[in-house]
Amino acid sequence: MNAGVKKDYLRPLDFKHGRVDMNHGAGGRAAAQLIDELFLRAFDNPALRAGDDGAVMDIPNLPPGHRLVMATDGHVISPLVFPGGDIGCLAVHGTVNDVAMMGAVPFALSASFVLEEGFALAELKRIVESMAAAARDAGVPIVTGDTKVVEKGKGDGVFIATTGLGALPAGRRIGGALARPGDRLLLSGSIGDHGVAVLSQRESLGFEATVTSDTATLHGLVAALLAAVPEGAVHTLRDPTRGGLATTLNEIARQSCVGMRLQEAAIPVHAEVEAACELLGLDPLYIANEGKLVTAVAPEHADAALAALRAHPLGREAACIGRVVDDAQRFVQLATRFGGERIVDWLSGEPLPRIC
16 A cells, blocks of 8 residues: 655545546555545554555564464455445455454454546545444554556456454464364354345345345454353354355365254344345345354353353344254255255355355
């Protein structure tokens, strides 16, 4: 992002009527002005203000033995703004959550912007300010970044790539390969909200009730969960984003060489999401979420873990949805509301592209 360049611009940027042009990505005066008047102003912190190609940070009170966790993600969602959020806050939420799902405490983000020539500066300002607010609310600053511009017609307004850093406490092991037979599967809330919210906005679907994205940072919820049970009781954490809950559980089953048995009646789905999915021929189990987690917890600590999730504002609808079983075939099976059983397989294809 290279902030901190001398401010000798002829006139301030016009965020009401102005447009991104190729000069904003050329590395010269126009690029420096965009950084100073938008990105630096929104994301301001000492590391970014230094204006270097990377961030130097003192991590306060980091105990010996802590390890670094890094996660990165690209965001190409369409539309850029949707009920409950936009690409800016989503970029922060998604990357903070990826760090948190490793059991780490997120402490810094980087952000890379690919802007399309002709994109309205007013729209860019809204997205950047939303991103800045999300980072402030999460307590995870954006400390470095980059900006590029592509010719009109070769982008889609704005793409954002983010990288997150976190500190993993000594001795903590949480991962997709650590689920064990007998573990209880806990879900922090309703599924499908984000995907249906984006789809309804994209296709101008007029549902009777507005479906709002669940996009949110989950590191506070994770901290509450881990504080409520002994170290080692939480074996696996995942946020079921692209491919939804079904694909996430299949990923964990493959990594851990286990099977899973789910109870359909226990999986929370809001009535408006269920109705929209029925209308569109979609299965909520495969719809993206951006503010939910699923965890495999040792059975003797499952009740305490579930109570901790439900006590947090982002986990009020948390439920135990099934258990991990010994299965060499690594099948995820669902007991239906009607007394039958079916295999919940991996997502095949991409029913909802450009969802995050």
